[in-house]
Amino acid sequence: MAPRILVVDDNPELLSLLTQLFEDAGYEVSGASRGKQAIELGRTQPPAAAVIDILLPDMMGYHLADTLRKEQPALPLLFITGVFKGGKHALEARQKYSAAGYFEKPFEAQKLLEAVGKLVPPEKKAVPVASMQDAFEVELDIDVEEEGPQDAMELTGRIKVTGGGNLSAEIRGANLTANPMQKAPVTQVRPPQPGRPPDPVPAGAGGPGMRRGELKDNLPALITAFYLSRETGELGVQRGKVKKVVYFEHGTPVFALSNLLADRFGQFLVRVGKIRPEQLQDAATVANKTNRRTGDVLVERGLLKDTERLYYVGQQVKAIIYSLFSWEDGTYVMSFKEKASTESIKLDLHPANLIVRGVKKLYKPERLRRLLQPEDRLIPAVAPAYQLNEVELERWEAELLPRIDGNRTVAELLAYANRPEQVAYGFLVAMMALGILDRRT
Structure with a gap:
């Protein structure tokens, strides 16, 4: 029977991608987007190793790791993060949890697979002919x-x-x-x-x-x-x-x-x-x-x-x-x-x-308003998928970003931008699509 890997990340598309990669490699996968869900999966389907995003919506990944280790003291752990970067965080993870790997986003998924494979070798199975052909x-x-x-x-x-x-x-x-x-x-x-x-x-x-x-x-x-x-x-x-x-x-x-x-x-x-x-x-x-x-x-x-x-x-x-x-x-x-x-x-x-240009060029006004309401308030994301220095910004866009702190509504930001509504809306939705801005709850 193929060994089971627990993969925890609140980004559904990244979770889906990693799940597929591990399954292709010869593992069974339990995927979770929340810490509580992962705890339940860990109890009902004990994993051979766990890959955990450190920042989850309902708890820190380290807290999840503590809970999993109570059930399985020797459970191998690998952490991924988009926030806690730098050598000291990886060192702390290895010292406290004996973490077998610490990957900062963006990371090479193949290296993550290799790290897991050294801990828990995958099941060797024949690759069906269909999987060697184009899926689409x-x-x-x-x-x-x-x-x-x-x-x-x-x-x-x-x-x-x-x-x-x-x-x-x-x-x-x-x-x-x-x-x-x-x-x-x-x-x-x-x-x-x-x-x-x-x-x-x-x-x-x-x-x-x-x-x-x-x-x-x-x-x-x-x-x-x-x-x-x-x-x-x-x-x-x-x-x-x-x-x-x-x-x-x-x-x-x-x-x-x-x-x-x-x-x-x-x-x-x-x-x-x-x-x-x-x-x-x-x-x-x-x-x-x-x-x-x-x-x-x-x-x-x-x-x-x-x-x-x-x-x-x-x-x-x-x-x-x-x-x-x-x-x-x-x-x-x-x-x-x-x-x-x-x-x-x-x-x-x-x-x-x-992504920025695609949203600005192709999202129609009614779609932009469906995705972002005038009364919404935006805040800088805690774990952005991209860094601002990777994004080409116009001057007015760079001047607007510091004013987005959760205190102003989208309508107020549109007024301050002093640009056509669709243009300003497109920029805000694009920043949300990049994970640079979040809607304040």
Whole structure:
């Protein structure tokens, strides 16, 4: 029987991610988001080791550790924290609790797994074939159309990308506006992308090696879960027939794919005004007849410079990721693999700034007001997921933050900001999404 690990963290997305990683490694997992819940689980399902977040909503992780040790004096303990950082805290944990590990967020989840494995070796089990395949596949040969109205998307002209080897570049261009795509007459079929294997399992098929859930305003938290664990893997999202997947490397989003017709590279070039629809149609016809990529034909005809392709692919990927912030419902799948390493072009985009821009760009006014009421009061978070020096702030935003101390209502903060309501609302909600601000209870 597989050894049981107790994992305790009040961040539900991070808890889900860690649970999946431990299960994939060959453990049974008891997950808890509160100290009292963890105590009960420890009594009914005694663990072989416990991974505990120090700051929990109902008690300190150290107090939880004391209680667990009363039941199991020799229980191996590992602590994770986003607040109590510095060598002295780790030293105290090791001296008082003989802690086998002390991990400061963001931490490398693989090193946490290794530390647990040295204490409690996992059960060696055969990996089912399904788990070695992609848990979530985007059907790249079929393009679907988004239902309902679409909005234009503003994109900054600057992108940072990395390529083969150690190549890294920052490319600056004019700001872009990706307009909604004109209605296509029929659903189009394209040849499989060269170099990419066919779908190994039906799209959305179940199986081990993945964690599913509902997508409800928690996209920032899902991105942050990858960041805090420095994990490599995929976040697949689906709404109706539309599927998109974001690839992460060591906690950073680097690439994205979509089966949405409007997200195709050629259609994206039309949406940003780089080429005309009839030019795309003509190039696509030639590409299909000669079994080549449309982008290659566009370069051949002088409609797209080869040096521009990297820039527009980067912008296309960025637009796919940003577009997910407009989704208020759907489902998601988290899985862990090295698939992103096969991509030749990768974004270099810090998750904190991605979340801030996504919230500001894509959250509509009614959604912002649903998430944050005018009478609410905000306070600085005790355990922020990101540090302020990691976030690009405008001057007025930096001046507003010191005034957020729980004494002023959101309405008062909006008035002080002296910016359009949606702009100020977007900033406050973005800071909550980053875990930098909390609602005062």
